[in-house]
Amino acid sequence: xxxxxxDGIGEPDGLDRLWNPHRMAYIxxxxxxxDSSSGECPFCRIPQGQDDTGLVVRRGELAYVVLNLYPxxxxxxxxxxxxHIADYTETTDEEAAEMADLTxxxxxxxxxxxxxxxxxxxxxxxxxxxxxxxxxxxxxxxxRWSGDANFMPVIGRTKxxxxxxTETRRLLAEAWAxx
Ligand SMILES: [Zn+2]
Numbered sequence: 001x002x003x004x005x006x007d008g009i010g011e012p013d014g015l016d017r018l019w020n021p022h023r024m025a026y027i028x029x030x031x032x033x034x035d036s037s038s039g040e041c042p043f044c045r046i047p048q049g050q051d052d053t054g055l056v057v058r059r060g061e062l063a064y065v066v067l068n069l070y071p072x073x074x075x076x077x078x079x080x081x082x083x084h085i086a087d088y089t090e091t092t093d094e095e096a097a098e099m100a101d102l103t104x105x106x107x108x109x110x111x112x113x114x115x116x117x118x119x120x121x122x123x124x125x126x127x128x129x130x131x132x133x134x135x136x137x138x139x140x141x142x143x144r145w146s147g148d149a150n151f152m153p154v155i156g157r158t159k160x161x162x163x164x165x166t167e168t169r170r171l172l173a174e175a176w177a178x179x
Contacts (some may be wrong), residue, residue: 036135038084043136047082055165056173058105063098065106065141067169069081072120072142074168075110079103079139086135088123106141109176116143 046054047064055067057077068076079102080094089098089124112114120142124131131138150163 011027030062036086037050038136041133041136042081043078043080043085043133043138051173052166052169053170057169058176059099060102061130062092065102067172068140069165071165073144075114075116075143075172077106077110077141077172079106079141081137083135084135087125088137089139090153101137103141105176105179109172109179110141110143112179113171113175114143117146118144120144 028087043066046066047056047059051057051059055069056064057067058065063079063081066078068078077100080098081091083095085091088096094150107116107119107121110119120140123137123139125134127134
């Protein structure tokens with residue numbers, strides 16, 4: 001498992017992680033676009049591949065949901081339009097509506113499989129606002145549990161991930177399909 005290649009999307013946050021086989025992708029520098037074109041964009045590339053290797057949880061008509069390769073918490077998902085647009089104001093009414101629907105469904109699915117206590121939901125618009133991949137719009141859906149911001153990320157700069165991402169993806173995708 002530790003040698004397995006994992007494709008995916010994410011924004012490295014500089015934290016080291018315990019027991020995370022997907023760290024290899026980070027070490028290799030994958031998912032870091034060389035420029036802002038769609039050809040370099042992981043959010044454009046991922047939906048063209050397999051769900052399991054790309055960590056795609058759900059595909060809609062105009063938008064899709066993918067696990068963050070660098071999760072802040074287990075089940076951290078990103079809701080993205082298929083279209084390579086940077087800004088929320090560039091969405092069509094239909095894209096905005098589907099992103100909203102997928103966000104609500106993502107919250108319901110996470111609650112059904114993990115009983116999350118709360119969520120952080122939102123978009124970072126522009127690199128100045130913290131978007132790691134600013135060229136392609138994405139909404140974060142981050143499940144939160146009481147006590148999840150414990151001393152380890154602060155003191156040790158280390159996050160523990162209770163589940164391997166591929167297993168998390170499977171759990172969420174299957175729960176979503178049952179809805
Ligand atoms: Zn893109």
